[in-house]
Amino acid sequence: xxxxxxxxxxxxxxxxxxxxxxxxxxxxxxxxxxxxxxxxxxxxxxxxxxxxxxxxxxxxxxxxxxxxxxxxxxxxxxxxxxxxxxxxxxxxxxxxxxxxxxxxxxxxxxxxxxxxxxxxxxxxxxxxxxxxxxxxxxxxxxxxxxxxxxxxxxxxxxxxxxxxxxxxxxxxxxxxxxxxxxxxxxxxxxxxxxxxxxxxxxxxxxxxxxxxxxxxxxxxxxxxxxxxxxxxxxxxxxxxxxxxxxxxxxxxxxxxxxxxxxxxxxxxxxxxxxxxxxxxxxxxxxxxxxxxxxxxxxxxxxxxxxxxxxxxxxxxxxxxxxxxxxxxxxxxxxxxxxxxxxxxxxxxxxxxxxxxxxxxxxxxxxxxxxxxxxxxxxxxxxxxxxxxxxx
Amino acid sequence: xxxxxxxxxxxxxxxxxxxxxxxxxxxxxxxxxxxxxxxxxxxxxxxxxxxxxxxxxxxxxxxxxxxxxxxxxxxxxxxxxxxxxxxxxxxxxxxxxxxxxxxxxxxxxxxxxxxxxxxxxxxxxxxxxxxxxxxxxxxxxxxxxxxxxxxxxxxxxxxxxxxxxxxxxxxxxxxxxxxxxxxxxxxxxxxxxxxxxxxxxxxxxxxxxxxxxxxxxxxxxxxxxxxxxxxxxxxxxxxxxxxxxxxxxxxxxxxxxxxxxxxxxxxxxxxxxxxxxxxxxxxxxxxxxxxxxxxxxxxxxxxxxxxxxxxxxxxxxxxxxxxxxxxxxxxxxxxxxxxxx
Ligand SMILES: Nc1ncnc2c1ncn2[C@@H]1O[C@H](COP(=O)(O)OP(=O)(O)OP(=O)(O)O)[C@@H](O)[C@H]1O
Ligand SMILES: [Mg+2]
Ligand SMILES: [Zn+2]
Numbered sequence: 001x002x003x004x005x006x007x008x009x010x011x012x013x014x015x016x017x018x019x020x021x022x023x024x025x026x027x028x029x030x031x032x033x034x035x036x037x038x039x040x041x042x043x044x045x046x047x048x049x050x051x052x053x054x055x056x057x058x059x060x061x062x063x064x065x066x067x068x069x070x071x072x073x074x075x076x077x078x079x080x081x082x083x084x085x086x087x088x089x090x091x092x093x094x095x096x097x098x099x100x101x102x103x104x105x106x107x108x109x110x111x112x113x114x115x116x117x118x119x120x121x122x123x124x125x126x127x128x129x130x131x132x133x134x135x136x137x138x139x140x141x142x143x144x145x146x147x148x149x150x151x152x153x154x155x156x157x158x159x160x161x162x163x164x165x166x167x168x169x170x171x172x173x174x175x176x177x178x179x180x181x182x183x184x185x186x187x188x189x190x191x192x193x194x195x196x197x198x199x200x201x202x203x204x205x206x207x208x209x210x211x212x213x214x215x216x217x218x219x220x221x222x223x224x225x226x227x228x229x230x231x232x233x234x235x236x237x238x239x240x241x242x243x244x245x246x247x248x249x250x251x252x253x254x255x256x257x258x259x260x261x262x263x264x265x266x267x268x269x270x271x272x273x274x275x276x277x278x279x280x281x282x283x284x285x286x287x288x289x290x291x292x293x294x295x296x297x298x299x300x301x302x303x304x305x306x307x308x309x310x311x312x313x314x315x316x317x318x319x320x321x322x323x324x325x326x327x328x329x330x331x332x333x334x335x336x337x338x339x340x341x342x343x344x345x346x347x348x349x350x351x352x353x354x355x356x357x358x359x360x361x362x363x364x365x366x367x368x369x370x371x372x373x374x375x376x377x378x379x380x381x382x383x384x385x386x387x388x389x390x391x
Numbered sequence: 392x393x394x395x396x397x398x399x400x401x402x403x404x405x406x407x408x409x410x411x412x413x414x415x416x417x418x419x420x421x422x423x424x425x426x427x428x429x430x431x432x433x434x435x436x437x438x439x440x441x442x443x444x445x446x447x448x449x450x451x452x453x454x455x456x457x458x459x460x461x462x463x464x465x466x467x468x469x470x471x472x473x474x475x476x477x478x479x480x481x482x483x484x485x486x487x488x489x490x491x492x493x494x495x496x497x498x499x500x501x502x503x504x505x506x507x508x509x510x511x512x513x514x515x516x517x518x519x520x521x522x523x524x525x526x527x528x529x530x531x532x533x534x535x536x537x538x539x540x541x542x543x544x545x546x547x548x549x550x551x552x553x554x555x556x557x558x559x560x561x562x563x564x565x566x567x568x569x570x571x572x573x574x575x576x577x578x579x580x581x582x583x584x585x586x587x588x589x590x591x592x593x594x595x596x597x598x599x600x601x602x603x604x605x606x607x608x609x610x611x612x613x614x615x616x617x618x619x620x621x622x623x624x625x626x627x628x629x630x631x632x633x634x635x636x637x638x639x640x641x642x643x644x645x646x647x648x649x650x651x652x653x654x655x656x657x658x659x660x661x662x663x664x665x666x667x668x669x670x671x672x673x674x675x676x677x678x679x680x681x682x683x684x685x686x687x688x689x690x691x692x693x694x695x696x697x698x699x700x701x702x703x704x705x706x707x708x709x710x711x712x713x714x715x716x717x718x719x720x721x722x723x724x725x726x727x728x729x730x731x732x
Contacts, residue, residue, distance in 0.1 A: 008543065008545055008546075011545045011546060011565050012545065012723060014565070014566060015540070015545060015565070015567060016720070016723055016724050016725065016728065017728070018566055019503075019567055019724070020530065020728040021528055021722065022530075022532075023519075023530040023531060023568060025520055026515050026516055026531065053490060120660035150644055213433070213434070220481065237585070237588055237589065237592065237597075238592035238593075238603070239598075240590065240592075241592075241596070281476055
């Protein structure tokens with residue numbers, strides 16, 4: 001629209017100049033430079049800027065959705081954050097505070113991204129071998145210790161309390177933090193297993209500190225662990241729900257995975273043929289079979305016991321997800337989501353020592369169940385018969 | 392490059408840095424957009440899987456299991472001021488510029504970057520720094536202002552940019568809008584998604600859906616007011632795809648943003664003298680992805696009508712409105728200003 005442009009030429013010039021000056025101010029070059037004609041507007045902008053500089057310094061901290069190292073005020077929920085930032089504007093009605101799962105966007109080491117994917121994953125037992133399409137599985141190779149094959153030798157169990165330190169994990173509505181629950185349950189589980197006298201039980205962290213996933217894996221491998229159990233607490237957008245789920249490592253089984261595979265094969269240094277063979281190979285590894293069994297045992301014990309406390313708890317079963325922490329550990333490894341912190345009732349329970357002790361005992365049951373079953377079954381090496389012979 | 396000086400010595404680009412989508416328009420005619428996701432492999436293993444040091448948009452999402460994913464402008468501001476989020480902004484800009492640059496493109500890039508109003512207030516310095524590496528000269532403006540400039544709504548107009556993280560209101564009266572001319576609500580597309588998700592959870596507790604799925608449903612079927620037809624979507628139940636009617640939930644979720652829109656528009660307009668109010672009321676422009684909600688323009692206009700005559704229009708190209716406006720700014724900006732920027 002050239003004619004309109006012409007008519008607006010003067011307006012435009014002023015605006016362009018103002019944009020330019022605004023930007024000079026941003027970089028701090030503004031002071032000595034020319035000022036735009038409208039002096040009144042200018043001075044207003046200057047005051048705004050003076051006001052904004054401190055905002056710039058403090059807001060990141062206020063906005064930070066992940067917890068700060070020092071214990072944050074417990075009730076800083078989304079709503080409070082929203083109004084802190086947006087001043088006079090009231091946040092939208094009701095649910096806004098509740099709805100956004102704080103971890104919908106992934107932060108470093110938040111496994112919530114995985115949970116997202118797990119929705120799309122069936123609960124079927126074993127994925128067909130050709131779904132095992134991760135070239136990075138190659139990195140680990142078949143490093144399962146052969147001794148653990150025969151079930152007689154389980155000595156070291158590594159328990160991995162999820163999150164810690166600056167990484168609080170999921171936080172419930174009244175401030176209960178996943179990192180604290182996982183640590184406490186892990187400590188209880190440790191002392192329970194220790195009492196049995198047969199196991200060397202180690203934790204990836206013993207206190208409230210941050211440990212990277214890589215370090216956890218490294219630790220588990222360095223002590224030659226025989227089992228690895230990672231403990232987490234779920235958080236779901238739907239606050240009414242409580243689910244228990246136990247994962248072992250594997251790709252999610254859906255179209256996305258297949259596309260991922262195609263792309264990876266394209267980029268990887270391996271031919272399709274090589275990959276297929278390796279994938280086939282890995283899909284049969286002992287580590288995987290054992291992880292499935294361990295996951296089933298834990299899921300089963302957790303669920304049937306928790307049912308006594310919450311009849312409505314959902315059983316989403318044993319699931320597959322590519323948690324790096326499960327991949328890296330060379331022993332059978334599972335990750336258990338022992339509860340749902342976004343569920344108010346559950347959060348309340350998790351706050352009680354008694355309930356955490358219970359959960360620890362359920363996990364213990366699951367682990368022990370697995371270990372005893374395993375010593376009976378190790379000879380067979382396939383797991384179809386598990387249900388029939390196992391119970 | 393040819394010897395004739397026909398070729399431009401600079402590549403002008405306009406960038407719309409959004410919470411959910413970022414778009415770029417260049418004066419070589421190229422336009423691109425990506426979803427504003429930046430993902431880095433979680434570790435060396437994941438690095439091997441994805442085969443790249445950093446991934447963007449759709450591709451990042453598809454590989455989310457292997458990545459630490461950032462949506463750097465969560466809720467309209469650089470997410471937590473963390474180095475990583477700033478880094479993500481930087482990568483995103485670099486990626487966008489690469490997308491429009493051709494072999495013939497001149498080396499020098501001039502960029503005008505439109506960012507959500509909140510981010511403009513809070514993070515503009517950070518954003519400037521992030522972009523500085525890739526553009527010889529750059530300016531940062533607020534997104535609704537870029538939109539307004541692009542559609543030549545320089546005076547007597549109100550732009551409402553319904554984005555993902557935020558809804559930005561901006562009144563134009565012949566100059567760069569000040570704080571008082573702008574408002575931001577958090578009831579944007581993400582908010583609708585959350586609403587819809589929780590409505591769906593309520594109605595279909597056994598169905599499995601992610602926020603991403605919900606967003607896709609919304610983008611296909613969003614509407615307010617009377618439905619044209621029933622909205623049915625496929626959601627897995629126990630792993631099996633099953634059709635679900637979501638008409639009412641969709642309507643409720645989309646309509647949930649209306650009261651805020653009306654109230655805030657009225658409030659902003661009320662700050663001006665009556666003569667001016669009338670003009671602004673007749674020049675309201677809806678922009679951003681959320682402006683595509685079927686029936687929204689009509690319903691919004693109807694509600695405002697209760698307070699006096701008005702006219703609401705939707706911007707033609709909600710995807711590139713911001714980037715095009717920013718590009719117009721870049722092109723129109725006199726060389727002298729660029730040189731000193
Ligand atoms: N047809 C549609 N109906 C409803 N919403 C839609 C439609 N298409 C896109 N959206 C929504 O619009 C939003 C994206 O819009 P836009 O690209 O303007 O946002 P943005 O610029 O990334 O966000 P912001 O301005 O807050 O930073 C998303 O929430 C998206 O789901
Ligand atoms: Mg936008
Ligand atoms: Zn966790």
